[in-house]
Amino acid sequence: MDRSNIGQPGFNSFLNTDSKCAEWFQEVKKYIPYSTSKANQYVKPYPLCIQGGSGCYATDLEGVERMDCINAFTALIHGHAFPPVVRAVTEQLSRGTNFSYPTPAESALAKLLVERVSGAEIVRFGNSGTEAVMMAIKAARAYTGRDRIAKFEGAYHGYYDDIQVGTNSKPPDWGPEDAPASLPSSGGIPMHRVKETLVLPWNDADAVEQLLTRHKDELAAVIVDPLANRMGFISPAPGFLDRIRAITRAYGILVIFDEVISFRIGYGGAQARYGGDPDFTTFGKIMGGGFPIGATSGKAEVMSVFDPGSKGPRILSGGTYSANPVSMIAGLTAMEALDSSGYDRLEDMGNRLRTRLNDLFKKSNQSGQVTGEGSLFRVMMTDRPLKSYRDTMRIPDAETRCLRLFLALLDTGIMVGSNGLGCLTTPMGDEELDKIEAAFERALFTLDNE
Ligand SMILES: Cc1ncc(COP(=O)(O)O)c(C=O)c1O
DSSP, rough: GEEEEEEEOOGGGGGSSTTTHHHHHHHTTTTGGGGGGGGOOOOOOOOOOOEEETTTTTTTTTEEEESHHHHHHTTTOBBSOOOHHHHHHHHHHHOOOOOSOHHHHHHHHHHHHHHHHHTTEEEESSSHHHHHHHHHHHHHHHHHHHOEEETTTTTOSSSOOGGBBBSSSOOSSSTTSSSOOOSSTTTTTOOOHHHEEEEEOTOOOHHHHHHHTTTTTEEEEEEETTTOOOEEEEEEEOOOHHHHHHHHHTOOOOEEEEEETTTGGOOOOOHHHHHHSSSSEEEEEEGTTSSOOOOEEEOOOGGGGGTTTTTOOOOOOTTHHHHHHHHHHHHHHHHHOHHHHHHHHHHHHHHHHHHHHHEEEEEHHOOOOOOTTTEEEESOOOOOOOHHHHHHTTSSSEEEHHHHHHHHHHHHTTEOTSEEEOOTTOOOOHHHHHHHHHHHHHHHGGGGOO
C-alpha cells in the first residue's frame, strides 16, 4: 500500500482469513503462547507480524507499510534502522560482541548520562528497564537496611515481583482511595512479597504523607514514574514531587525515579522538568538505540553499594550480557544524535500533534483526549480531566473503545499501541503530523458507523 494513502481506509488486509498473518498465527501459536513473547502484544484476533522497518515506517507480512507511532513501545527515538546506529553496530559486530571486561563505549554512555541528568552521578548497566528497577530497589534496601518499598497505584515499572503490585487494580478489591490495597498485578508473585509493597495514590500529597509516616521505619524507597504511561501520562501536580522528597528525606527513605519512558520528554529527563531530586534514576528504552538495555544510576553516596570496596552489604549484580558493547555503542550513537535541539523539535511536534488531535476529538463528538508530554502521547477515551489512576479506571468502555480506535487507525495506515499509547520519532516532520491527523480524522468520524 502506498504511503500517500495514509489517512484513507484499506490497510487491514492482515485480517483477511487467507492472509499471510492469519496463516503465520495458526502456525506460531503452536510454539509461542498467543504468538507473542511480550505482555500487551497480543490483540484479538491476532497481532500483526512485522517483517521490517525503515525510518518511521514498518511493513507487515502482507507487505503493507504503515507509519509506526509506537516504535517498540516507545524504545526507538530515531525510528527503525537509523543509519548511524546501523553503521556503528555493524562496525562493532566485526570487533566482537561481548567480552569479559569493560569496553570504552560503556564508559562513554555512562558519562553521557551523567552529563545530562542531574540525579545520575554513577551508572551501572543491565539489559532491561525491569533489571534497572530491580537493581535500584536492591541498592535502596542495602543502603537503608530496610526491606519494604512504596510505589504509586497504576504505575508500571517492569515485571519484577516487588513492583508488579497495584498496577492494574480494579474495584471492588482496590481499597480506599487514600490507602490503596496491595494487589498482585500478575500471577506467580508470592503474597508475602505483594504485601511488602505499599501502594500510594498519585497526586494526593496528604494521603502519601500519612502512609509514608505510618510505615516510615520499614520503607527503603519510594519508586516514582514522574509521567506514568499506564496512568495516562497524568503530570505530577505542582509541588507534588518536591513534597514527596521532603517527606522521604525527613524519614531517611530513598527516592527512585523510574525514567525508563520519561527520559523521552527532555534532555535532562523528567526530573529536569518536574524536580523531585531523586537518589536513584533508572533508564532503559531509548537509551539503548534499539538494543536491550537498562541502567541504574544515582547519587554517588547511595550508588556506593555497588562499589567492590564497600564495607556494607554490597550489591552483587550484573549478568553475562550486561553492558555488552553492541547495546552500549547503539545507545551511545542514538543518544549523541539526540541533542537538546532534537528534544526541543520533538516536543514542539508533540505539542502541535496533541492540540490537533484534541481538536479532532471535540469536532467528532467522540469523548476522548490526547495526553502526554514531549514526544509521548496517549489517547484516553474521556473528556474529563484526569488526576489519578482511579480516574482512568472509571472511563466507561475504555478498553473496548480504545481497541476499536486502534484497529481503525491500523486500517488508515497508522500503528499506535492497542492501549492508545503513541510516540514521535526524529525522522518524522510536518508531513507525518498531517498524515497522523488525517488517519485520526477518518478513524474518529467513522468509529460509530461501523
Ligand atoms: C516506566 C517503566 N519502567 C520499567 C519498564 C520495564 O522496562 P523493560 O520492558 O525494558 O523491562 C517499563 C516498560 O515499559 C516502563 O514503562
